[in-house]
Structures are given as C-alpha cells and as structure tokens.
Amino acid sequence: MSNRTKEERKEQERVDRVRAKLREGIAATEPDVLDLKGEVVDIRRHFWDEVTVNLSHPDDVIETHASLKQQSELLSERERSHQSAHKLLDKMKRLLPAPYFARIDFAEEQEGLQQVYIGTASFLDEEDGTFLVYDWRTPVASLYYDYGPGPAAYETPGGTVTGEMELKRQFIIRDGDIRFMFDTGLTIGDEILQQVLGKGANEQMKSIVATIQREQNRIIRNDSSRMLIVEGAAGSGKTSAVMQRVAYLLYKYRNTLKADQMVLFSPNPMFNSYVSAVLPELGEDNIRQTTFQDYLGRRLEPEFTVEDPYDQLEYELSAGEDPGYKARMSGIRFKSSSLFLNVLQSYKERLESEGMQFRPLRFRGRTLVSGEEMAAKFYSYGPSFRLPNRVELMKEWLLERLKEFMEQETEEAWVQEELNYLDHEKYQKAYIRMRNARKRNRSELHDSEEEELLLRRMVVDEQFRKLRTRVRHLRFVHVTALYRQLFDGNELMGALTKEAGLPEEWQGICKYTLSRLDDKRLCYEDAAPYLYLKELTEGFRMNGGVRHVLIDEAQDYTVFQFEFLHRLFPWARMTAVGDFNQAIHAAAAAFRDEQTVSSLYGEAGTERIRLTRSYRSTREIVEFTSAMVRGGEEIEPFNRSGGKPLIVRGPADPKAYAAMVAERAAGLRAEGFGSVAVICKTAAASKLVYDALSEAGAQELALVTKATQSLPKGTVVIPAYLAKGVEFDGVLIYDASAEEYGIESLRKLFYTACTRAMHRLELCTPGGLSPFLAEVPQHLYEMAEQLQPDAYRV
Numbered sequence: 001m002s003n004r005t006k007e008e009r010k011e012q013e014r015v016d017r018v019r020a021k022l023r024e025g026i027a028a029t030e031p032d033v034l035d036l037k038g039e040v041v042d043i044r045r046h047f048w049d050e051v052t053v054n055l056s057h058p059d060d061v062i063e064t065h066a067s068l069k070q071q072s073e074l075l076s077e078r079e080r081s082h083q084s085a086h087k088l089l090d091k092m093k094r095l096l097p098a099p100y101f102a103r104i105d106f107a108e109e110q111e112g113l114q115q116v117y118i119g120t121a122s123f124l125d126e127e128d129g130t131f132l133v134y135d136w137r138t139p140v141a142s143l144y145y146d147y148g149p150g151p152a153a154y155e156t157p158g159g160t161v162t163g164e165m166e167l168k169r170q171f172i173i174r175d176g177d178i179r180f181m182f183d184t185g186l187t188i189g190d191e192i193l194q195q196v197l198g199k200g201a202n203e204q205m206k207s208i209v210a211t212i213q214r215e216q217n218r219i220i221r222n223d224s225s226r227m228l229i230v231e232g233a234a235g236s237g238k239t240s241a242v243m244q245r246v247a248y249l250l251y252k253y254r255n256t257l258k259a260d261q262m263v264l265f266s267p268n269p270m271f272n273s274y275v276s277a278v279l280p281e282l283g284e285d286n287i288r289q290t291t292f293q294d295y296l297g298r299r300l301e302p303e304f305t306v307e308d309p310y311d312q313l314e315y316e317l318s319a320g321e322d323p324g325y326k327a328r329m330s331g332i333r334f335k336s337s338s339l340f341l342n343v344l345q346s347y348k349e350r351l352e353s354e355g356m357q358f359r360p361l362r363f364r365g366r367t368l369v370s371g372e373e374m375a376a377k378f379y380s381y382g383p384s385f386r387l388p389n390r391v392e393l394m395k396e397w398l399l400e401r402l403k404e405f406m407e408q409e410t411e412e413a414w415v416q417e418e419l420n421y422l423d424h425e426k427y428q429k430a431y432i433r434m435r436n437a438r439k440r441n442r443s444e445l446h447d448s449e450e451e452e453l454l455l456r457r458m459v460v461d462e463q464f465r466k467l468r469t470r471v472r473h474l475r476f477v478h479v480t481a482l483y484r485q486l487f488d489g490n491e492l493m494g495a496l497t498k499e500a501g502l503p504e505e506w507q508g509i510c511k512y513t514l515s516r517l518d519d520k521r522l523c524y525e526d527a528a529p530y531l532y533l534k535e536l537t538e539g540f541r542m543n544g545g546v547r548h549v550l551i552d553e554a555q556d557y558t559v560f561q562f563e564f565l566h567r568l569f570p571w572a573r574m575t576a577v578g579d580f581n582q583a584i585h586a587a588a589a590a591f592r593d594e595q596t597v598s599s600l601y602g603e604a605g606t607e608r609i610r611l612t613r614s615y616r617s618t619r620e621i622v623e624f625t626s627a628m629v630r631g632g633e634e635i636e637p638f639n640r641s642g643g644k645p646l647i648v649r650g651p652a653d654p655k656a657y658a659a660m661v662a663e664r665a666a667g668l669r670a671e672g673f674g675s676v677a678v679i680c681k682t683a684a685a686s687k688l689v690y691d692a693l694s695e696a697g698a699q700e701l702a703l704v705t706k707a708t709q710s711l712p713k714g715t716v717v718i719p720a721y722l723a724k725g726v727e728f729d730g731v732l733i734y735d736a737s738a739e740e741y742g743i744e745s746l747r748k749l750f751y752t753a754c755t756r757a758m759h760r761l762e763l764c765t766p767g768g769l770s771p772f773l774a775e776v777p778q779h780l781y782e783m784a785e786q787l788q789p790d791a792y793r794v
C-alpha cells in the first residue's frame, strides 16, 4: 500500500513485529525438529541394542519385559515430542506470509479493552505470554463473525462474556505486506469478499476463514443438535461451511475428537480430491471421505454386480426409447420412497412368523440341511427372539450340524480316494498335527491308524471349509429370495403397501427387477433397499467409533440412505447439506421431506438452517439462474458484477458447431479465465463432444468421466451430474436446446450445470431453446447476433 496513513503504518509495524517473532520461533524450532527426528531414527535403529533380552529364568523374563517397556516408552515419548515440534514449526511457517486477517477491539465489562488479532492459528509471545494471534476458532474470535461495532457477546465454557466492540478491521496481507485494510460494519467487509470471489476458480477448494459470513458461522459452530440440516442455494457456501465446521470441531474437541472419527460422504471421488486441500490449509488432518456407492459396493459385491448411480443416471437421461423405461422409472421412484421403507419394515414383521427363505446346505450333490428344515428350526425359536438373534442361533446350530456331518463323512469312500492323491506337504502337516495331538492326549491309537484318521479328517475339513465359511457369513439366509418374492406377483406387495396400493407400472417393475436379479445384477435403486432388508434380517452393522457424519449433496439421498447412515453410525452427529433445486436423482426426495429427516433423531434433536445468499457466481449469473427454479426469488446474489449470460446460436452442421464451441472456450481462456467447462447432459454426449472439440483443435482439453480422480486444469468437457459441487471460471452449456433439455425432469440438472459458473456463462444451441430459458426475463441475458426471441417457441 502506498501513501499509508499513520494507522496503516502502525499496523504494518505490528505485522513486521509478529513476523520477526515468527522467524525467531522458526529458527529456534527448526534445529529441535531435526534433533528430535535424529533421536527417533537413532532409537529405532538401535532399539534392540538397548534391550537386554534374556529368557532363561522367570526373573530374566521380567527384566527383559521391563527393559523392552522402557525402551518403547522412550521411543513413543520422543516421537510425540517430534510430532508436536513439527506441528508447531509447520504452523509458524504457515502463518509467516500472512499472520492474521482481522482485528477486533473489544471492551469487556470487567477486563477493559483488548485487541484481538485473528488468524488461521494461535501464536503466543513466549516472552510475555500474550497472544499475538488468536486462532479463528477460539471463543473470542466468534465476535468477528457474529457482530459489528457495538454491543457484542461471546460464549466461553465459563459463561457469556459481554462488552462493546469498538473496532472491526480486516486485512489482506501478502508476503508480510498489508495490501488492503478496511474497517467494517456488521457483515464481514464486502470489499474483501469481493476481492476473494473475484479471483479465478481453483482445482481445489480453498478455506474461507477470513470471510465466513454470520449465517455460515451458525453452521460452523453449531454444537447443540444431533442432526443439522442445511438447505442452501447453489454457491451459498454449504460445502465450505461443512469443511470449516470440521476444522472447528477438531479444534474445539482436540483432546477427544480425532480426524478419523469424522466421515464425509461426498458425491464422487473427484469431489473428494476437490475438497481435500481445505483442512491441511488450516493445519488439520484430512478426515475420512467416501461415497455411498463405495459403501454399497463393499457390502454387496461380489455377490452382485452393483450398478453405480452414474450409470443409473445415464439410463434415466438417455434411455427414453427402451421399452422398459417407464416401468423402471416408476420402479426408481417407488424403491426410493418412504412407502417402500415402510413396506420392508412391515415385511420384516411378517417374516417373524412366516416366509423366511433359506439356502439349503449341500455337499457333494447331497442336501445336508434343506431349506424347509432350516425354516422349521428358525420358527421353533419362538416370537420372543428378534430376527437377527434367531439367525445367530441358526448359525450356531448349523455349525454343530456340520461338525456331525464331518465326523460321519470321514468314513466315506471318497475320502479314501482323495487320500490317494494327497501330496507330500499335506502328509507332513498331518504328521505334525499328530505329534502335537499325541503330546496333548496320549493317544491310545497305533501310529498308522491315528495317522490315517487324522488325514481323513484333514481331507474332510478342507472340503467343508467353504461351507462352514458360508454359514459363518450367514449366507444360508436367502436374502435374494426374500427380496425376490416381494416382486413375484401382486399378493405380498399388495398386502404390504396396504391402502397405498401397488405402484404404477407394477407388472413392468416386477419383470425388470426379477430379470436383473436373475442375472446377478443389482440396479442402483435396488441396492440400498436390498441391503436394508439384509440387515433387517441379519442385524445391522454398526460403526461406533465415528462421532460426526457429514453428508454433502444430501438432496440426492433417498430415505434408505439416511436410514442406513443413521444405523451404521449410531453414536454420531449428522450434518446434511443440500439444495433441493439441484436434486439430480429425480426420485430422491428425502431431504425435502421434513418428517423423514427429522424422524431420524426426533424433532428436538434436529435443527434446520437455510442459506439464501449465493457467493459463487456474479449477480448477473445468479439472477439468470434463479429465474429458472421454484423459490428462486429467495436467492440473494452477492453483489459482484460481471457480464450477463450469453445465449449463442451456432450453425446446424455438427462439425461447424463444435468448432464454434471450441473457439468460444478458447476465447474465454484468452480473456484470462483459467478454468472453463463445457458441460454436457450425459457422459455419452461428453465423449462425443470431447472428440469433436479435439478434432476442432481445442487446446489443453480434458474429458471428465466418473473415473476421474481430480479436476483437470484448463478446459474440461464434463457431464452435468459430475460437475455438481465444483465450479469453473467460465461455463459453456454445449447444447441448451429443447431437444436436449426439453422435459421438466431435466430442469434441476440444467440449473445445476448453469450454476457452476463463477464469472461467465454461455449457453450454446444449434436451434431452439430449452423451455427453462423461456421463463427467464429477457433483460437478464444477452443474445449473440442472429438469435431472436421467437426461438423460444419449441
């Protein structure tokens, strides 16, 4: 900053002082870290030299044990010291270029005026014990996010502290130089936010701690509810709030909460990598990240080939011609509904008294225990046992039965035959076993008799191993048959759906479902209900160690998915964020259904927060996109200006059209936009467009598919459903015609695609326009030369 005022010079001097202290700290800590590292390596290398190992007498054993313990404790202590010195050094290095981003002057009623400088971590002056920088997550720092100058208060473990905020100041510091400094009002300075948002998009999300808005802070610091639901407009900072919330919780509960006790469910692996830089930037370890699909796959494969949600979507978006389409779409709606969840729960109650299905235990072509015999045994346990308990009892019973069969089997002729082919290694094994058994039991048998018996048992044991494992894994419960019989005719489903009746296209749904099951393929819409039924009968798996589950893009979760996560992580708090306008899985309505979501933890344990301000896109883009969706008038754009969205009509010839889009993408890049996305409706379309653009000479071009692990730089061609959650400087909708986006069910996908743009949005069309655009007032966009308003008539 040139021509600094006196105040600015004072602030710069303070920055210089703090940086000098940081440098001192770094200089002092660096050798410690190196020394400690050396010590750790040394202890590890010479670990055994320092331990006296002598196991001759009991006394020596005790001494050896003590010496080992001492040496391990020394190693752990040095490792801990190294780790904390390393963390401290890391923190100081992180703070050095920009030690803080804000200052507040707060006059406490008891303590007098306090100057609080806020940064991404706390930094203490070793000499006088004062805080040169306060971590943004400390209680006093919440003043910065929640208040403007005037009366203010913050919560501490000891109670509420009240006082008067006399100053709220923000800084942008780069390499130790104060570039901007503003005194601000209630909201966190628009000027700084303008600066931050005006920049280009990144391949990885950045932290927003310097500019967290008040309503976002409510999400980040929310501590009271078991279930926190955030519904927010596109670009309103839901994902950002989730990531900063994780950092906040890790700080606040640092003695009891570890990063691996938090799980983030996100839409796809690329998104995982997109958000993975935020926590390290804030000095925290990354938490566990997964997708629901990944979880389903782990539980259901290899028994089935499980379809993934992208293939399901591709089908939804492109298979209108398939004769089974209507039935499958109706099936998707039904299988994602609360009605189907209730059906499965009632079905479970019915199975308590009748209808269980079992796989017979068969061995060498013979049935050892038939399905009927198992059913008889199962129902003999009586109604006081829950289904999973009965299954557990069945398992024990079957294992006992198998033991008996195995004993009988040793006498069979096939065993003798197998013995003839036994290899040397197995003989050897049998011999060792026999020797051990002899030591233990002082067997009366002659060597040869005993050897033969053992060998026979070994052969039988081996042959039964698979069967026993299947029993242990509860494979005798025929879940596929149980699921199958729901779709086998009208009677059972009719009884279970009660007055709601059978869904539309029921016959078609049955046909489609059964044919897939017979092929050992599980459609995505069947996967969660199938697993739910399996766990209702066999018992729910639980992960008691996880304390926080965070769900991004929660609008695409079905009632089954919520129910699962609730049961899988019974001790966890849940944070679910989403935007119903971006629900690209048409059938997933659970998030919108207040009753469904609040039933998980009860109304008292559930809190809802709405975010209506949108930060990602320019005012022009937000006004344009909001006009396409229901409730759009509530979305409030952040006041950052850019060009109006542009509708461009291209030539009808596909080659010429691709060349035009390639040229427009190149034009945006030449204007300085680092990331440009050409968004298509499907993966199939993306591939074609990618090829066409490559042929047209597009530079630095990458295709994003469901297998893409991280967002590429430059220009990408991407299907709309994979673009959700991420953002680009410029977005080109490849084909915004009525042919491509003509039916109502595509509205949300279209909206999602358009809202990915931060600075520029262009919608290309080879002909007419999508009807969604017809609802947008004309003054909210511009049109490239030849396109006239009558193009809307579709």
Ligand SMILES: Nc1ncnc2c1ncn2[C@@H]1O[C@H](COP(=O)(O)OP(=O)(O)OP(=O)(O)O)[C@@H](O)[C@H]1O
Pocket (backbone or CB within 6 Å): 193, 196, 197, 206, 208, 211, 212, 213, 216, 232, 233, 234, 235, 236, 237, 238, 239, 240, 241, 579, 582, 615, 616, 724, 725, 726, 727, 755
């Ligand atoms: N308080 C803030 N300060 C600075 N930038 C912000 C703030 N809130 C949001 N942003 C920025 O706005 C953009 C959108 O944020 P984010 O992706 O978290 O929104 P979202 O609600 O999850 O969006 P969507 O639902 O559309 O995927 C990001 O670039 C983010 O950095």
